[in-house]
Structures are given as structure tokens and as C-alpha cells.
Amino acid sequence: xxxxxxxxxxxxxxxxxxxxxxxxxxxxxxxxxxxxxxxxxxxxxxxxxxxxxxxxxxxxxxxxxxxxxxxxxxxxxxxxxxxxxxxxxxxxxxxxxxxxxxxxxxxxxxxxxxxxxxxxxxxxxxxxxxxxxxxxxxxxxxxxxxxxxxxxxxxxxxxxxxxxxxxxxxxxxxxxxxxxxxxxxxxxxxxxxxxxxxxxxxxxxxxxxxxxxxxxxxxxxxxxxxxxxxxxxxxxxxxxxxxxxxxxxxxxxx
Amino acid sequence: xxxxxxxxxxxxxxxxxxxxxxxxxxxxxxxxxxxxxxxxxxxxxxxxxxxxxxxxxxxxxxxxxxxxxxxxxxxxxxxxxxxxxxxxxxxxxxxxxxxxxxxxxxxxxxxxxxxxxxxxxxxxxxxxxxxxxxxxxxxxxxxxxxxxxxxxxxxxxxxxxxxxxxxxxxxxxxxxxxxxxxxxxxxxxxxxxxxxxxxxxxxxxxxxxxxxxxxxxxxxxxxxxxxxxxxxxxxxxxxxxxxxxxxxxxxxxxxxxxxxxxxxxxxxxxxxxxxxxxxxxxxxxxxxxxxxxxxxxxxxxxxxxxxxxxxx
Numbered sequence: 001x002x003x004x005x006x007x008x009x010x011x012x013x014x015x016x017x018x019x020x021x022x023x024x025x026x027x028x029x030x031x032x033x034x035x036x037x038x039x040x041x042x043x044x045x046x047x048x049x050x051x052x053x054x055x056x057x058x059x060x061x062x063x064x065x066x067x068x069x070x071x072x073x074x075x076x077x078x079x080x081x082x083x084x085x086x087x088x089x090x091x092x093x094x095x096x097x098x099x100x101x102x103x104x105x106x107x108x109x110x111x112x113x114x115x116x117x118x119x120x121x122x123x124x125x126x127x128x129x130x131x132x133x134x135x136x137x138x139x140x141x142x143x144x145x146x147x148x149x150x151x152x153x154x155x156x157x158x159x160x161x162x163x164x165x166x167x168x169x170x171x172x173x174x175x176x177x178x179x180x181x182x183x184x185x186x187x188x189x190x191x192x193x194x195x196x197x198x199x200x201x202x203x204x205x206x207x208x209x210x211x212x213x214x215x216x217x218x219x220x221x222x223x224x225x226x227x228x229x230x231x232x233x234x235x236x237x238x239x240x241x242x243x244x245x246x247x248x249x250x251x252x253x254x
Numbered sequence: 255x256x257x258x259x260x261x262x263x264x265x266x267x268x269x270x271x272x273x274x275x276x277x278x279x280x281x282x283x284x285x286x287x288x289x290x291x292x293x294x295x296x297x298x299x300x301x302x303x304x305x306x307x308x309x310x311x312x313x314x315x316x317x318x319x320x321x322x323x324x325x326x327x328x329x330x331x332x333x334x335x336x337x338x339x340x341x342x343x344x345x346x347x348x349x350x351x352x353x354x355x356x357x358x359x360x361x362x363x364x365x366x367x368x369x370x371x372x373x374x375x376x377x378x379x380x381x382x383x384x385x386x387x388x389x390x391x392x393x394x395x396x397x398x399x400x401x402x403x404x405x406x407x408x409x410x411x412x413x414x415x416x417x418x419x420x421x422x423x424x425x426x427x428x429x430x431x432x433x434x435x436x437x438x439x440x441x442x443x444x445x446x447x448x449x450x451x452x453x454x455x456x457x458x459x460x461x462x463x464x465x466x467x468x469x470x471x472x473x474x475x476x477x478x479x480x481x482x483x484x485x486x487x488x489x490x491x492x493x494x495x496x497x498x499x500x501x502x503x504x505x506x507x508x509x510x511x512x513x514x515x516x517x518x519x520x521x522x523x524x525x526x527x528x529x530x531x532x533x534x535x536x537x538x539x540x541x542x543x544x545x546x547x548x549x550x551x552x553x554x555x556x557x558x559x560x561x562x563x564x565x566x
Contacts, residue, residue, distance in 0.1 A: 052543050074546040075555075083547045090540040093475075093504070094566025095558065103558070104548045141566065155544075162548055 009060035033211035081165030104162035126157035268390030309340030316351035331360035365396035397425035405433035437465030449482035463497035478511035489518035492526035501530035
């Protein structure tokens with residue numbers, strides 16, 4: 001049984017098909033990158049898997065640990081262990097970093113394969129892991145006083161605290177400085193170590209280094225699924241520049 | 255339990271700190287309906303309170319140069335289901351004086367209660383006045399709160415006023431404040447109100463930045479649901495050179511509630527600047543979905559967003 005399986009997913013917005021019979025599998029502890037040009041449907045895929053408003057698929061199914069979650073609300077998907085980190089995290093007036101992080105500490109307990117309860121991080125520890133000083137940040141508001149990069153790191157800290165089974169990271173490196181990008185790699189490594197599956201939406205070839213496999217999306221189609229190197233090479237050779245205005249019509253497996 | 259104890263209990267249930275009334279270093283005034291139940295002074299603060307035919311008349315004076323270390327605690331309330339409380343209050347913070355006031359206005363059982371406040375606040379030069387007023391109106395919506403204030407701020411001074419009604423019904427809230435700000439002084443008038451049922455909220459705040467280098471912020475944040483209505487009329491007039499002001503109104507509406515914001519900026523000096531922003535709408539979708547993606551239900555996420563707005 002796969003951790004996450006997307007089967008023949010089709011998403012329509014108005015007259016446009018944004019996703020076309022997309023298939024994708026994510027296993028525990030695996031980092032599966034989704035790459036592709038602007039408008040390929042990467043973020044739409046992320047939002048559809050998470051069940052955001054306006055992203056109900058026209059066709060296809062989403063399975064999480066074998067359960068069909070296609071019609072579940074967002075919070076029910078979260079309770080089952082699926083979550084999303086937004087490319088542009090929300091700002092919250094009046095809510096402190098500490099309050100924001102604490103909502104992620106109420107999840108169900110997790111156990112190792114030998115049945116030992118795994119310790120949870122504290123908000124302070126989670127902030128340190130994303131290279132933010134708890135003394136400086138816990139009492140700050142998650143509002144316009146924090147930069148986009150800081151909010152992004154706070155969001156990752158909240159996911160570390162939540163400890164889901166699978167996380168969708170939508171462009172985790174955008175707006176992040178080069179020093180902090182190393183921290184993002186460390187966090188992805190930590191997700192892997194904890195057995196958390198990561199669906200990594202990215203433009204960045206650098207981020208592909210963190211991936212175990214990759215899917216190349218173009219105009220809502222899956223063009224390639226394979227190793228990150230193969231997907232990147234295909235993208236560089238065949239997609240940059242795009243050879244024609246004719247988009248691929250079928251999934252092609254390497 | 256005597257009336258004072260009942261008021262202190264209501265004060266505590268609305269978020270107040272009752273131990274303040276036992277602290278000899280903390281000045282306080284407790285008024286139930288139009289009766290003074292308790293008062294305590296500290297050095298540097300004079301208070302003259304009398305019960306009149308109409309209600310309560312109070313004069314608070316912070317002496318020249320006096321720095322009142324601990325916040326003065328005020329508790330106003332009407333505990334029965336019906337009643338009228340009318341308070342005329344004059345506050346004078348003399349030159350160089352400094353004071354913070356924490357006020358709680360409690361009407362936990364109100365079915366037909368009126369709370370009328372007419373205030374004059376005069377803050378001298380190099381002085382500071384901070385006033386934080388939190389209301390608790392219960393769940394029946396039977397309160398009319400009608401505060402009026404005329405504020406005059408001298409030079410190099412600061413005034414910050416906060417009106418908060420974060421939980422329970424608002425009933426009818428009709429705020430009307432006028433402020434004049436002297437040179438190099440700072441005025442902040444902040445309001446946070448939660449309304450539901452058929453609550454009616456009206457806020458009118460006007461700040462005149464008369465002095466050179468004066469600054470002013472009028473900021474209202476309101477959350478409404480059911481059939482509640484809110485109207486906000488905030489105005490800043492800038493007369494002085496290098497005066498700077500900002501008018502900000504944010505309102506979250508749900509159900510059949512509606513909100514109106516009319517920010518007015520009036521600048522009469524080429525070196526002055528006043529800005530405004532108003533945002534009215536439903537609960538922000540990305541905020542809601544972010545919290546739901548951490549496992550909160552839609553209702554829990556909405557409540558957290560609304561309370562954040564009202565605490566912010």
C-alpha cells in the first residue's frame with residue numbers, strides 16, 4: 001500500500017483542463033520532486049491533493065494509506081497525516097509565532113516500528129531547526145512584520161511540530177537566502193529520517209538534489225517520471241526551450 | 255457577597271486582575287451603576303469622585319512630573335439586568351506626568367443597560383497617557399455603550415487609547431472621539447470589537463494633527479457575524495509641517511453581517527502626509543486553509559483568525 005497515490009487526476013478550471021490524468025505515487029520517507037515550467041500545474045496538483053477550495057478534481061482519485069480521501073475536507077486530510085507548506089505562507093494578524101506553532105502540537109502520537117512513542121519537538125526546538133532564534137521569534141506576530149522567508153521558515157517549523165506522514169512542500173526555496181536553503185535541505189533530510197514522505201514542488205535544480213525521484217509536469221500532463229537526474233536532463237534538453245506549441249499527449253515513463 | 259465583591263468578581267471574569275484592588279501601590283476606582291464602591295489613590299495621582307443626580311463625576315489628575323508606576327485600575331459596571339450608568343470624567347496629565355490606566359467595563363447580565371461616558375482628556379507637554387479599556391457585555395446583546403471623548407494632547411507627548419470588546423455580544427456600541435495633537439506628539443486610537451446577533455457598532459474617531467511633527471494612528475478592527483452591522487468613520491486632518499497620520503480599518507464579515515468604512519484624510523500642509531487603508535471581507539481563504547491543513551476544523555480556524563484580528 002502506498003502512502004499517497006494520485007490516480008488519473010483531472011482538474012478543470014472553467015474551460016481549461018489544468019491537470020490531465022495525472023498519476024503519482026509517494027512512499028514513506030521518499031522525496032518525490034514535481035518539476036516543470038511555469039503554468040505546468042505543479043501548484044494546482046499540490047492544492048488538489050490537499051483539497052483546497054476550488055480544486056476538486058473532475059475525475060480521478062487520491063488515496064492516502066489506501067483510503068480514498070478525494071472528497072475529504074482539508075482538516076480531515078490533515079488529521080490523517082497529510083499537510084501542505086504554501087509557496088507564499090499566509091500572514092496572521094495578532095497571532096504570535098508561539099500560538100501558531102502550538103496548533104501543530106495537537107496531533108496524534110507517533111510510534112517507531114518497535115512501538116516506542118517518538119518524542120515531539122517543542123516550539124523552541126522546531127524554531128532552532130529552521131535557524132530562527134526562539135527568544136527573538138516566539139512572541140513576534142506572524143504578520144507583515146516577518147519577511148516572506150521568515151514566514152516560510154516558521155511554517156516549516158510548524159510542520160516539524162505536526163510531524164505528518166506526508167508533506168507537500170510548494171517551492172520551499174523561493175524567497176529563502178542561500179544560507180537558509182541549507183537548512184531547508186536539512187529539514188527535508190529530517191523528514192526522510194522520520195519516515196515522512198515529501199512531495200517537493202520546485203523549479204530549482206538545486207532542490208532536486210534532495211529528491212529520490214522526480215515527475216516532470218507540462219501543461220497538466222505527466223511527461224516523465226524517473227530519477228531526478230533523468231527528469232532534469234529531459235527538462236533541460238527537451239523542454240528548454242519548448243520544442244513546439246504542441247503539448248505532450250501521453251505520459252511517458254523512463 | 256457585598257456589591258464591591260460582586261463587581262470584583264465580574265471584573266475578574268472579564269479578564270481583570272482582582273489582586274490589583276488589594277495592592278496599596280495600585281490606584282483604583284470601582285463604580286457600580288452610579289455608585290462609587292471603592293477608590294484608592296497613590297502619590298502623584300489625585301482623584302475627585304462624586305455621585306451626582308445624573309450619575310458619577312470624576313476628576314483624575316496626574317501631578318506635574320509625576321510618573322505613576324503601576325497602572326491605575328478602573329472598574330465600571332452594571333450587574334443587574336437593567337440600569338443606566340452615566341459617567342462624566344475629566345483626566346488631566348500635567349506636564350511631564352505619566353500614567354497608564356486599565357479599565358474594565360462589565361455588564362455580564364445586561365438585558366437593558368446603558369453606559370454613557372463623557373470624557374475630557376487633557377495631556378500636557380512631555381507627558382504620557384495610556385488608556386486600555388476592555389468591555390464584557392455578556393451574551394444577551396442588551397447593552398448600549400456610548401462613549402464620547404474630547405482629547406487634547408500637548409507637545410512632545412503621547413496618548414494611546416485602546417477600546418476592546420473581544421468576546422460576547424456588543425449590543426449597541428457608539429464611539430465618538432475627537433483629538434487634537436500638538437507638536438511632536440503621538441496619538442493612537444485603537445478599537446477592536448466583536449459583534450454578532452443584531453449588534454450595531456458605530457465608530458467615529460477624528461484626529462487633528464495640529465502641531466509640526468505630530469503623528470496619529472486611527473485603527474479599527476471589527477469582526478461581525480449573523481445580522482451584525484458596523485460603520486466606521488475615521489478621519490485625520492493634518493495641519494502641521496511633517497505631520498504624519500494613518501487611518502486603518504479591517505473588518506471580517508460572515509453570514510448576513512455587513513460593514514462600512516469611510517476613511518477620510520485631509521491634508522493641509524505640503525510637508526504633511528496621511529495614508530489610509532480599509533479592508534472588508536470574509537475570512538481570508540489562505541489563512542483558513544493553512545490552519546485547516548494543520549488539523550483545525552473550519553470553525554476552530556475561523557475563531558483563531560477572528561481572535562487574532564481582535565487581539566492584534
